[in-house]
Amino acid sequence: MGVTKTQIFNLEQNELAVIFKVLSNPARIAILQYISQQDSCICNDIVDEIGLAQPTISQHLKELKSIDLIKGEVEGKKVCYCINLPKWTEIQTLLNIFFNTTKNNCC
Amino acid sequence: MGVTKTQIFNLEQNELAVIFKVLSNPARIAILQYISQQDSCICNDIVDEIGLAQPTISQHLKELKSIDLIKGEVEGKKVCYCINLPKWTEIQTLLNIFFNTTKNNCC
DNA sequence: ATTTATTATCGTAATATTGCAATATATAAA
DNA sequence: TTTATATATTGCAATATTACGATAATAAAT
Numbered sequence: 549m550g551v552t553k554t555q556i557f558n559l560e561q562n563e564l565a566v567i568f569k570v571l572s573n574p575a576r577i578a579i580l581q582y583i584s585q586q587d588s589c590i591c592n593d594i595v596d597e598i599g600l601a602q603p604t605i606s607q608h609l610k611e612l613k614s615i616d617l618i619k620g621e622v623e624g625k626k627v628c629y630c631i632n633l634p635k636w637t638e639i640q641t642l643l644n645i646f647f648n649t650t651k652n653n654c655c
Numbered sequence: 656m657g658v659t660k661t662q663i664f665n666l667e668q669n670e671l672a673v674i675f676k677v678l679s680n681p682a683r684i685a686i687l688q689y690i691s692q693q694d695s696c697i698c699n700d701i702v703d704e705i706g707l708a709q710p711t712i713s714q715h716l717k718e719l720k721s722i723d724l725i726k727g728e729v730e731g732k733k734v735c736y737c738i739n740l741p742k743w744t745e746i747q748t749l750l751n752i753f754f755n756t757t758k759n760n761c762c
Numbered sequence: 763a764t765t766t767a768t769t770a771t772c773g774t775a776a777t778a779t780t781g782c783a784a785t786a787t788a789t790a791a792a
Numbered sequence: 793t794t795t796a797t798a799t800a801t802t803g804c805a806a807t808a809t810t811a812c813g814a815t816a817a818t819a820a821a822t
Binding site: 552578633643 | 659660661663664668669671672673675676678679680681682683684685687688691705706707738740743744746747750751753754755756757758
Binding site: 763764765766767768769770771772773774775776777778779780781782783784785786787788789790791792 | 794795796797798799800801802803804805807808809810811812813814818819821822
């Protein structure tokens with residue numbers, strides 16, 4: 549127990565759940581919003597901006613990268629993170645399809 | 656540690672995270688999809704449909720109810736669950752606003 | 763080559779989530 | 793009232809997540 553039984557669900561259900569899970573933390577929401585506000589991808593000011601320790605931010609960035617929601621470009625000793633727009637749009641579309649197809653018959 | 660630091664984030668960020676968290680489990684996705692497919696809200700056939708124990712389904716339904724995504728109507732000894740359409744649409748709009756406002760400047 | 767700055771990884775503690783058996787509650791039927 | 797059925801709650805074990813200190817890795821600057 550304690551582990552999600554992914555085997556009994558289909559690919560779409562598991563993929564949606566993974567996407568939602570990555571987005572299910574306020575720090576990651578805040579990171580995405582902050583990244584999108586910067587003109588020039590000034591990135592790990594993220595640590596200064598959000599009030600969490602550097603390893604914690606690094607871990608959150610890794611999770612966001614795990615579904616390609618963001619990409620990081622190494623620029624010298626800094627890394628410039630930004631939103632991966634094609635994937636972002638793809639996910640938005642996926643979620644809208646889910647919401648639209650799953651709103652039917654009610655009591 | 657081990658607990659999300661909600662205090663350091665704003666209301667919108669925390670609300671979005673809560674919504675995403677409720678949706679971040681394939682069983683709950685499957686329940687929502689199944690409910691929407693039934694013409695007549697035949698509800699706890701959910702237990703038969705999804706391959707999880709009755710208490711587990713009951714718990715997932717509770718979490719879906721916690722953000723008003725579904726509502727349950729008692730009908731005799733059965734309970735008829737269905738999607739709460741106004742809330743469903745509201746959340747879809749909220750997520751779209753998030754996706755649209757958070758897709759800007761990239762490297 | 764050494765120092766400094768930036769980011770990533772490891773290890774760990776605290777807490778949360780998932781799932782289920784056992785049990786409680788509620789309602790219909792007998 | 794007893795019995796049967798449907799759903800909810802409780803308690804618990806296994807695992808996952810969140811956060812951070814310590815440390816490693818990388819690369820620019822001296």
